[in-house]
Amino acid sequence: MEAVASVEKTKFSRRWDMKRKEFLMLLRQPGLLLAVLIVFAILFLFCVYPLIRLFISCLTDESGNINFNNIRYIFTKTDYFRAFWNSIKLGAFVGVFATIVGYIYAFAIKRTAIPGKKFFNMMAMFPILSPPFVISLAVILLFGRSGIITKNILGIEGNNIYGFTWLAIVQILSLFPLSYLNISGMLESLDSSIENASRSLGASRLKVFLTVTVPLSLPAILSSLLIVFAKSLCDLGNPQVLAGDYNVLSVSAYLQIVGLYNLKTGSLIALTILLPCMLAYIIQNYWVSKRSYVTITGKATGQVELITEPHIVIPLFIILVLLTAFTILMYGTVIYVSFVKTWGVNWTLTLDSYKFILKRGANAIKDTLFLSAISTPVTAQLGMLISYLLIRKNFIGKKLMSISTILPFAVPGIALGIGYIVSFNTKPLLLTGTAFIIITAMVFRTLSIGVETGSNSLRQVDPSIEEAATVLGASNVRVFFNISLPIMKSALFSGLVNTFVRSMTSISAVIFLVSVNWNLLTVSILSEIESQRMSAACAYCVALMVLVVLAIAVLELLVKQIFGRRRKIYE
Amino acid sequence: MSSNAVGVKIKNVSKTFPAYGNKSKEIYAVKNVSIDIEPGQLVTLLGPSGCGKTTILRMIAGFLIPTSGEIYIGDKEVSKVPPNKRNVGMMFQSYALFPHMNVYDNVAYGLKLKHMDKNEIKDRVENILSLMQIGDYKNNMPNELSGGQQQRVALARAVVTEPSVLLFDEPLSNLDAKLREYMRGELRKIQQRVGITSLYVTHDQSEAMAISDKVIIMRHGMIEQVGTAMEIYSKPRNVFVADFIGKANFVKVDEVKDISNGYANIVLFGHEMNITAAENCKDAESFTCMIRPENIVITPDGRFTALVTAKAYFGQYVQYMLNINGQDIELMDFSQTNTNISEGDKIRVDVMESSLRLIASDSKKEC
Known part of the structure; x- marks a missing residue:
């Protein structure tokens, strides 16, 4: 009995020793350490914390007592x-x-x-x-x-x-x-x-x-x-x-x-x-x-x-x-x-609904494009960084990081949205009503797509290419920016399209986050349906679809322009 | 450059991994291994796949942290130094050229990281490229080069920064047989010219024998034998080494009369002879005699009668499967003077006594 126990103990202590060595190794690589810490901080703040707050707020009354x-x-x-x-x-x-x-x-x-x-x-x-x-x-x-x-x-x-x-x-x-x-x-x-x-x-x-x-x-x-x-x-x-x-x-x-x-x-x-x-x-x-x-x-x-x-x-x-x-x-x-004048009453074809949405919804269209256009590259960059850490690096808490990125995608959008309201409505994190809160909601809702795309493209890159740079003296940060990122980029661009479209068409996560200042097309469509202005709702839908198709075309063109020559090289 | 080459030492290094499917169990990939590479030497780690040779290489490079033990490059203990601060050069099985950089930028990358002066980088890169005979391709992208050319770029990139040790991770295994033979000669030539301490990992024994100062045979995470190619081939320490390097017949001996000072007096097929003996024979109970197939000769005045059970022609040599006193033995005839032998014939053969070796046959159970 005793012998068995001591063997168990040495095994345990050996594993603990390895963890300690890994941790010391991490401390010696400040770039990697910093990246891991920053990513954890961001993920905690925008993926985990809102859900915790949501949970707490349900079980407490106005003064914060459990009830x-x-x-x-x-x-x-x-x-x-x-x-x-x-x-x-x-x-x-x-x-x-x-x-x-x-x-x-x-x-x-x-x-x-x-x-x-x-x-x-x-x-x-x-x-x-x-x-x-x-x-x-x-x-x-x-x-x-x-x-x-x-x-x-x-x-x-x-x-x-x-x-x-x-x-x-x-x-x-x-x-x-x-x-x-x-x-x-x-x-x-x-x-x-x-x-x-x-x-x-x-x-x-x-x-x-x-x-x-x-x-x-x-x-x-x-x-x-x-x-x-x-x-x-x-x-x-x-x-x-x-x-x-x-x-x-x-x-x-x-x-x-x-x-x-x-x-x-x-x-x-x-x-x-x-x-x-x-x-x-x-x-x-x-x-x-x-x-x-x-x-x-x-x-x-x-x-x-x-x-x-x-x-x-x-x-x-x-x-x-x-x-x-x-x-x-x-x-x-x-x-x-x-294109119909008044649905159900007057079936004449006109452009009235489009005139209507351009007048009333011009801001929503602009905002949707603007917010999605900002959140997409952010998602892509963050997704690449996280997938690099997850696939190529070893550190304590890796599983936790991977789960945190999936969390906002796996939970109902409505829960995420409410979580954002209850978390970010007081100083110092007073974000409600700003563009920032909508962008973060879009970013973290689609983050898992970015991580997934990044991981897939990274898996196709032979890790020894990065190791070759490392033994030549490149730090983790340099390897990421000089080697991994340029190689991943072309493949990741296709992931961008997906993220962009999701951001443009998202509704449940952002429905509580829109404000007078920042409105979104999807929310406008819903409110038009609720007030029975079907032609206008349809016109919004068509506008959104056209924008999505245009965006895909533009992104494709960009990919061809920037990465066309290179992509051939990798294949 | 060879004057400032440093040695590499590994002291009692072990590496364990959690067992697959059962994380509470630890499996030894490398068990208590010590290696000493002298400055400027090229040492090869040779063994079947899964024997831990690549694990050792990656621990020296810094991609793996040893579970216990110490690694010295020169006088410095490096097992806690991150890989980018160890100043090692590495050649990978897949070449691992940066696909988005041309040949020049690939080779210059390590020098740029050292913040070297632009003109000096240019000089060094062009020097090494012309040494490798790829100066004409400096503006090409890696995918526009042949396998052999990519190999040269990878080597240029690894040595241009003058690392203290050069690590080779089966660098030739992606080339076809002809080119592989040519490139291993080139690798050895350049390694000797640059005078860089090197560790070479391979599972190809002819490659190991052709290029190394010293060969280390590994199995199950442990070292089986260290020595020059000749020592290992002619004086294997145990059955595994004898069997792994080259081909070997293992023959039952009739009687072992005496073992002393590395020699044994035995009776084989009814004839007494003096042969070399492995160290593990000392306390052993059962023995086997190693006979290399090329060390049996067909001669009319041979001491043994053999029945030819099969014959195959391989160009360089003819292979005969023989049966002597009920034991199956392979013979390689490189002289090819006996063309009229066919299956079912009885022939006279003999052995070169000095090339026979007595090995303890229970040594297989050691692990």
Whole structure:
């Protein structure tokens, strides 16, 4: 017994000794130490602290004493439990169906010989790139009380679309692309020779699909389920527009704050969304992703033999066509209505709505562009720095740093937004009402994308290139600026597009942060929908989409201009 | 330059890593290793993959911190000095040229970090580039060069800063066989001309034997044998070294009559002979006799009768698989004078006694 104990102790002390040595090594590299400390300080202030404050503020009264009145209040006075179950039901339903649609989409594009793959792929990107509630807006316009299809074509009066059904449909349509991306990535890296092996042993296509393809892509299916579930729970834009009587948590939190000026109960409700969301992310990150069967060998997996049998290809093709046709119909409607004089009353085509938004929304357009244009490069630089530290350096608290960067992305935007209000409304951190608070919200909400892109591009760079610079005498700071950053930059630029688009179209995190001085397009769209000025809302949507497309084009052009020559060199 | 070369010493260095999947368990990558490299020498660490040779190299470079033990470059203990302050040069398996800099900037990078005068940088870079015969390519980007040229740039970059020690991490393994042979000669020539203390890591034994002053054979994180290429090939300390370097037959001996002063008197296939003996034979109970395949000769007055069970032609030599007294033995015939032997024949063979070596056969169980 004693001998065992002493062995344990020496092992422990040896590990402790290593930690101490690592720490001493860190102290000798002031640049690295400084970078780690600064990053930790920033992450704590903008990612962790707001959530802690949110948590504290829910459990205390105005004078700061602990008090559970808020908890009692939401459980007794509000419709909390119904909203909770509604949210979970919606999330589960949308998760399952978005994953099924996403799987069909991915399988059709990656494993069969359907025509028009590029087009379908692009159409799947649309809901990701567009403002969050374009689809719900289009659904109201097409199928609502005075909808173009329901009233004008079918002659149904007062069709009620508010509630579970259409909300679920809209969420499935806008979230299945996430599932598609997830699963198609998996199918791509799944060595198709395994499927061929099963087929050559005599299995039918269906048998191969059910016994090989599906089981092997199970991790992607699970992770898609969880991500979509979490996204549906956190979604504010669509339920806000479409939920009607079907009360969900994100909307109740929003209404508590905006309608009843009850910040604390609103925070508490937001906090209860946070828990299942975080849980889903944790399961996804630490459990599902470890179960992946896909081994990345760096070798090109052999030529995929695409399925050509018409009885498989044709039905899949029809499903995809219907799906995209529906999406096109949605976006087409929004564009069409933006040119209509008064929706539902006067169908003459004019540019009135655009004149209207240019007059009333000029500031919102300018602000959106300005704030996104500032936050995007900040996210990119910070993301590169953090990914460099995470991938290439060893220091105490690395896991903590990695989790902190994911936190603002994993929590519901509404919780982050409320956290920012309660944290930054007093001196010395009086930021509410400023552009700074919106920029930081955008930066840290999208930071994980920047870190992810940075990490991916860094993983493709042979670490010995950096080591070569180190042994030549370059400090960590120099290696980062002279070697890593220039090599990463070109790849990272594509990540910039993603961040920029997310910043432009974000709503839930920033809805409480806008002010008279700084307004955003997404918030304007929501308020136009709420005041039933549909043409103006549509015009805003179109303007936002045009801006996004323009921004992507400009960024692409910039990448080609600046990095075109170099990019060739790396490849 | 060779006058100010310094030695490198490693004293009782160990490095452990947490075991994969079980973090409370520690695995030794390097266990209590001591190495002494004299100034200007080129020493090779040779061993199968996973034997800890790269771990040692990376500890000297400073990318890994030893769990215990000391590392000296010259007189200075460096195990707590960050890699960028150790003044070592390194050549990587993947060359690791900076892809966004041209050849000149790659080589000048280390000098610029030393805040050297611009003109001096220019002189030094152009000198070393012409020494490496790549002066014409100074404005090219790395991806525009061939593998051999990239290799030269990497070497130029590593030596131009006059580091106190040069570390080679399997630098030739990405080249094709012909070029590899040529480049190892070049590497050795330049290393000797610059007179720089070097440590070379490889798993290619012919490379190790061709270029080093001293070879260190490693296995399981420990040193198996240190010596010149010739010592290691002709006087392996144990079965592992004998088997790892070159090819070897291990033959059961009939009787060991006497072992003393590094020699043994044995009976092999019924004939008494005097051969060298490894040190580990002293207290051993079972023995084996190492016979290199090229040290068996086919001769009509040979002492042993052998049955030819297989024959293969390799150009430089003919390989025969023999069976002598029930033991399988490989023979390499470089003279190729006996062309009429075929499978199933019985032939007379003999061995060169001085090249045979008695080794304790239970030494495999040492680890």
